[in-house]
Amino acid sequence: MRRSMFFTAGALAILFGALFLWRTERVSAADRPVPPPAPLPVETVVVNPQSTAPTLDAVGSLEAVRQVTIAPEVAGRIVGIQFVAGSRVSAGQALVQLYDAPEQAKLAGLQAKADYTRRQFARSEQLAPNGAEPKATFDVRRYELDAARADIRETQAVITQKLIRAPFSGVIGLRRVNLGQYLNPGDAIATLTDLDTLHANFTVPQKALSRVALGQTVRVTTDAYPGRSFDGRVTAIEPQVGDETRNITVQATVTNAGQLLRPGMYIDAHLMLPGRDAVISVPDTAVQTSQAGDTVVVVEQRDGRGIGVARVRKVRTGTRDQGRIVIEDGLRSGDAVVTTGQLRVAPGAKVQALADASTQRETVR
Incomplete structure (x- = not known):
């Protein structure tokens, strides 16, 4: 009995000793200071005023300057077809002979x-x-x-x-008639399109009306020819604003070098606007848009290692072009703006601007 009580007392002493040591360790750990979290690395760009050559970007389509559907004026039976579908014909060239x-x-x-x-x-x-x-x-x-x-x-x-001729030079389309077929006035024979020059029709918001004028240069691009552009000039502006869209239709005449473009193509139109000096711009990824407006995240109070505090700043944006947005108000020269990952940066958090932060050495396009 004495031996059993001795072993029991020893076990309890060991248990209470272990509990005392565990509690002492926890209290000392709580008293030790917690090291601050490491600054979050972010990609930034240091903004500086530069001259700009802005553009007004829009989407539109191409339209032939001259395109007609060849059709007879009088009835008759076809006794001769003198063209090949898809070929180029000259003005006055005979196309179809009726009896x-x-x-x-x-x-x-x-x-x-x-x-x-x-x-x-x-x-x-x-x-x-x-x-x-x-x-x-x-x-x-x-x-x-x-x-x-x-x-x-x-x-x-x-x-x-009864001898149907080409009214102008161009490329004739697919043939819709056959030899011996009887035609009534107005029956379609083929389309004739002048591909040397085309119209580029696109729309711009009504707020841009004061910046659009006849003679301005328009650069046209299409996904059919990546990396290529076709230049033209504004030749007409629709005098009426669209009732539903409140947009204005603009028409530019484009020289179709090599006849690569085709009527009906979807295009991106870039209207060249007058340039400006001392303009600040940032990559479009730096601007966040919400119901409260446009904002950017700026790294303030930076030290020599690029560590600073993230602050959200409201900005007023301007034109957008080639992946950049002009900032009309809200930024100053030398501000370091976060370009990616703003959603994971809490306001007031410590961040570190990466070493590849760049200044705007290139003129903003």
Whole structure:
């Protein structure tokens, strides 16, 4: 019994000793100061005023300056097709011949009749002044000659209508008719498009109306030709603002070098605006947009190692171009602006600007 009590007392002593040591360790650990968290590394850009060459970006589409659907003016049967679909044709080139044998025969008869009336009129022209022929007969001969000539012109016009020609030079589209087919007036034969120059139609917000003017340069790009651009100039501005969109339609004439562009293409239009001096801009990733407005995160109170405090600052933005946004108000020269990861930076947190923070050495486009 004594031995059992001895072992029990020893076990309790060991247990209470372990509990005392554990509690003492916790109290001493709580009294030790907690080291501050390491500053969060962030990517920043140091802003400096630079000259700008801003653009107003918009989306739009291309439209042919000259494009028509070739169609007959009179009815007839096709007896000749003189073009190849997709080929280039010249102005006045014959495209389709309709059956005109009756008109050709009628023309021959009218020409014979006109020749006869011409001789009759020449005879009367000699006799009437001498009184050998009544003046009324002379007037009848002159009327008959004029009527015969008019009939010839009418028939020649019908013959001309039955030979369908290209109204201007361009590329002809797919053929929609076949040899021997009977056409009614207005039936489509093919489309003819002048690809040398095109219209670029795009819309801009009404607030940009004061910055748009005739003659401004427009740079057109399309995903069909990455890395290439086509220049044109503003040639027309729609005088009416859209009722639903409150946008203004602008039309530019673009020189289609190499005829690479096609009507109907989706395009990005970049309207070149007058440049400005001493403008601050930041990458578009630096600006956060919310219902409260546009904001950026600025690293303030930076030390020699680039460690500072993150502060949220409201800004007023301007034009956007090629991944950059002009800041009209809210930033000063030398401010370090966080460009990525703003959502994980709490206001007032310690951050460290990475060593690759850059200044705007290049002119903002």
